[in-house]
Amino acid sequence: MEATFRIWRGALGSGTFADYRTETSDGMVVLDAVHDIQATQAPDLAVRWNCKAGKCGSCSAEVNGRPRLMCMTRLSDLDLSKPVTIEPMQAFPHSRDLVTDVSWNFRVKHQIKPFTPRTPDAADGTWRMQQEDVDRVQEFRKCIECFLCQDVCHVLRDHHLHEEFVGPRYLVYTSALEMHPLDTQERRDELRKAHGIGYCNITKCCTTVCPEGIQITDNAIIPMKERVMDHAFDPIVKLVGLMTGKVAGP
Amino acid sequence: MPTWDTIDHDVLVIGAGGAGLRAAIEAASHGVSVGLVCKSLLGKAHTVMAEGGVAASLGNVDDRDSWQVHVTDTLRGGQYVNNWRMAELHAKEAPDRVRELEAWGALFDRTSDGKILQRNFGGHRYPRLAHVGDRTGLEMIRTLQDHGVHQGMDVHMEVTVVSLHKRDGRVCGALAYDRERGRFRLFRAKAIVLATGGIGRAFAVTSNSWEYTGDGHALAYHAGAALQDMEFIQFHPTGMVWPPSVRGILVTEGVRGEGGILLNSEGRRFMFDDIPEAYRTQTADTPDEGWRYVTGDKEARRPPELLTRDHVARCIVREVREGRGSPHGGVFLDIAWIKTHLPKAAEHIRRKLPSMYHQFKALADIDITTTPMEVGPTTHYVMGGIRVDGDTQMSSVPGLFAAGEVAAGLHGSNRLGGNSLSDLIVFGKRAGEHAASFAKESAALEPDAGEVGEAVRECLAPFDRPSGENPYAIQNDLQRMMQNQVGIVRQEGEMLQAAEALRELEARARRVGVTGHREYNPGWHTAIDLAHLLTVSEAVIRSALERKESRGGHFRDDYPEKDPASGTINFVVQKGPDGEMHVRPEPVVGVTDELRRLVETFK
Incomplete structure (x- = not known):
């Protein structure tokens, strides 16, 4: 027909x-x-x-x-x-x-600190990792970079905050790095500040359109939000910051 | 007056799949300036489609494996017309290249003791394929891409190269256009690496995307480089056959590696009916032994479904031709049957083959955990390509290198599954390294502006013929012709007709017309790609006519047997001083006494 x-x-x-x-x-x-x-x-x-x-x-x-x-x-x-x-x-x-011109996505990714593995610790000069430790990261690495989650996200689509918010794709990408069993890099401060994780108000539109079925909001963004908050408002971190600040002061 | 922008790099890498990315990373690590040209967006190249895994004799699952066994498997699979030196280097270096991917962030599936897990695949004696479910290619390209962009390279996305330029016999430039605006760019470079992949779009039924129009093959040929083995084309035995719109999409060999079996319409497991002599001692006698093999019994031999791809594809064609095919002209691939052996089989299948489960569910309404799939051969890979030096990957044109599918030699007449991803990283690295040293030792040369201007004018000519031939129609007719007359089963009469038909298609291509603007105009892009497709099609036909025997990915009805004398030569294609295509035999390269002894030992 x-x-x-x-x-x-x-x-x-x-x-x-x-x-x-x-x-x-x-x-x-x-x-x-x-x-x-x-x-x-x-x-x-x-x-x-x-x-x-x-x-x-x-x-x-x-x-x-x-x-x-x-x-x-x-x-x-x-x-x-x-x-x-x-x-x-x-x-x-x-x-x-x-x-459409999707080049912004490639520029954003470039700003995220790359994978930084710990020194190999197995006798053969590599690492050992258990399947259950790689499972959750493998979910994020299924991403095919179709940018549909970016397209549907109202922070980008309606409010055009491309300069302040990296979008769901790059929160998933950062999660994959942060939860990688070998990675040693620190990304929590930039997640909160430059990458604007706070803009996400977990409406889950991104999860709904993901063709790979990645649980973007529940498995990537919410755990990242928790980590960022724990880090930023941890009283011990704050105290240490103040003390080292004093020591380093004039 | 034709115009273009000029961009300078020490090393220009054309193609951004696994081989191109690996070459660019390596070249950058040697301190030269690197440009990486992608025909599509970065990360979308065909490597992303590779499913089953990357072959490397890590020995994590079976410690009897070694580079020595891997090289003999590769040579046996290629039926000994491989470049033996490349097969040797590949087997020796693949394990380090795989471990390197892990150091760059790749997360392979794990063994119970935390090492990289390896799976069985056709033609590999031991479980050898490091993998991530059935999306290994995605893991690999993403790892290389995310690592690569931080190594210092300029990435040129959605840019297509249309011609190479030489000065004093050395390659020194590449002319390209960008898709978005349709403007021309001349890349000047001291060394160029071609990593453009294959030629699948020359055929009607293919697993390849629109990009695979033989660009690198044709660019190299017109620059004077020799090609070889162009008659050897891999028809992957299991492509989807229904619905029509998905015909040709790949069904990973991993399905058979996990225990999937092939059945004809009578429910017979026909692969047991025809086992080649070279594999008889390695193949299971009974279905039970085959099942024990795929579940890790080291005493068992592999099931016949895991014979090499060329053989499995021909057996499927035979079943269909003799009237025992499935309703839509394929055969049945059944993984659901493992439930008779395995509790929670459905869950196991979804975990081991997630994207196959998803693909059939979404595109064909079939649940592979309960229902057999319909499958048939699909054009998948070209073993032939640019003839290169096994160590440096340099072609017969100084400064011009090639790696990955566009290069020939490693796979001989038939590639083993899993040997492609390892090919990309082993020879991508080598090409990048040697291109960088070549660039360091060479002065920059200036491409001839008149020649470049002429190439630009040629590209734009179709705009002067708005009512000319439709480029899509010519491409379509070429694909049908190649599929029907130069496909899985070949014979002289049909191929001679194909050679004639090609002349007509070439004439039509000279009259091709396009409408619209230069900005992102797929009709125009298709018209430009046609020239490459026609060149590689001619190379395939001419080489296939010369090889009067059947071997690997080249099967002739009129010469159905292997000819021992042809087993020591490669057919080489090169443009003559007369501008015509010439084909000549050359002896197989890289055979040593040590490798001969290994072949005997692991027979």
Whole structure:
């Protein structure tokens, strides 16, 4: 059967929806429809994609208003009696058609202190780690960097606080580093200050859209918030800070 | 007047999958300035799709493993037309490269004593693949990416290279365009590493994404470098076959490593019916022995589902051709059956194969813990590529290096699963190291501006033909032709027709037209990629016609047996002074008495 796809066309924020009708078949996903339209009706339709199997996180867009991977959104789950709207992600600057400029994400990641392992302590010059110790970090490392969690986060999407808040993706990334069994780096101060963890008011929108099913809020952000608070308001830490401050004073 | 920006690096790495990232990290560590060009965003390259694991003889699960066994497995899998030197270096260095990933933050699955866990895979005698569930490639690319960006390198995202430029016989520049704005950039570099991956997009059914159009192969060829083994293409036995829109998407060999079995429509485990002589003594006699093998019994031999990929793919094609296929033209891959052996099997499958569980559930409405999957062969990997020196990874063009899938030699006629991820890090490192020393010893040379201008004009020409041929249609026709006539089962008549058809496609490509602007225009990008696809397709056809035998990823109906004389040569493709493609045989490289003795010992 035929269906209508209402796709945002335009550049740098300005544009309009254009309707395309195309034949649909068993098992098709939204990205298939976009490709069919591109191959036969709109060869210059800009769309970013790679693996088409939900593993690379390139084809993020908003389908009927909801942030999703186009390659994992089956047409059978949508109401095809109405036009299917496909728009670019809203939390990032628009480039062209369905493509947005996501470079901010790469710059943010670069600011986070990298993995810093402790000295190898096994006889063979490596480390020993138990599966249960790596399990919780492996959950965070499933992230495919589709940036859908960033797109849906109201701190970024509605309040545009990109300069003050790193967003759920980078709180997950920081959690993976902080909970890594070998890591020795200290990131709590910057989490609280430069990276703005306090802006998150745990509405869990990010968790809802994560195509990897990562429990972003419960398993990454809330434990990080607790660590940051314990550290910042720990009376002993404060006392030591005051004392060393005095000792180091003029 | 064509215009472009100019950017200088000592070493330019083209391609940002595992090999490119590893090369860039290594080059940067030698104190040279490094540029890394990605065709997509950083971290999206095909390495991300690798599922099963990275092969290295760590011996954590079975201490009988060693580099000596690994090299003989690799040579047996490649049926001895490998570059033996590369197979040796790879087996020796893979364990250190894997441990290095751990030091950079990778978190592999663990053994009960806290070491890196290793799993069974086709053609590997012992459990050898370090892994993270079935998303090992993601772990690897993310580790390299997150480590790499702090090592000092300039990353150029969504930039596609269209031509290489030489001066005095040495490579000195690469012309590229950026997708977002469609502007040209000339990278001047003292050494260039190609790490562009494969050519899967030359075929209709493939596990490869839009990027894999043979860019590096074609760039090197046109720069005068020799290619080899282009007839050897790996059709992975298990791709999804239904629904149509997911046809070709990979189903990891890890499913079989965890005990998955292949069944035909009669419910027969057909892999027991045809076991090649070279593997007879290593293969289980009974289903029971096969199950004991995958559950870690060191006395048991591997089940026939874990024979090499070329063989398994052909057995599946045979079942389908003889009318014993599944409803959608594949066979059944069943992991659910392990419940007869294992309590809590469903939970075990979800834990060991999480992304396969997710992929089938989401895309095909199939629960693999209860229902068999339908699978069939998919174009996965090209063993052929740029002919390189085994130690330095330099091509026949001075200053031009290659690593990973775009380089040839390590895998011979057939790659073992898991040997690709290790290939990337072993030879990525070597290419980066030698490119850095080459750059240090070389002065910068200036690409010829006239030549660069001509290349820019050629790229823009399709805009002058808005009503020209549709680039998507030409690509589609090429893919169908290659799939049908140069696919898993080949014969001379069909390949000669393919060579003819290629001439027509080339003529159509010269008339290709695009509409719209230069900014992020996929129609234009497809038109530019066509030239690369046509070049590599010709190399595949020409080499496949020359190899008059069946070996590994090259099977000929008209020459179904192995020919011993062909087992000591590689076919080399190079552009002649006449501008035409020439194919010649060259003796296999790197064979030593020591390696011969090892092959005998571990037969």
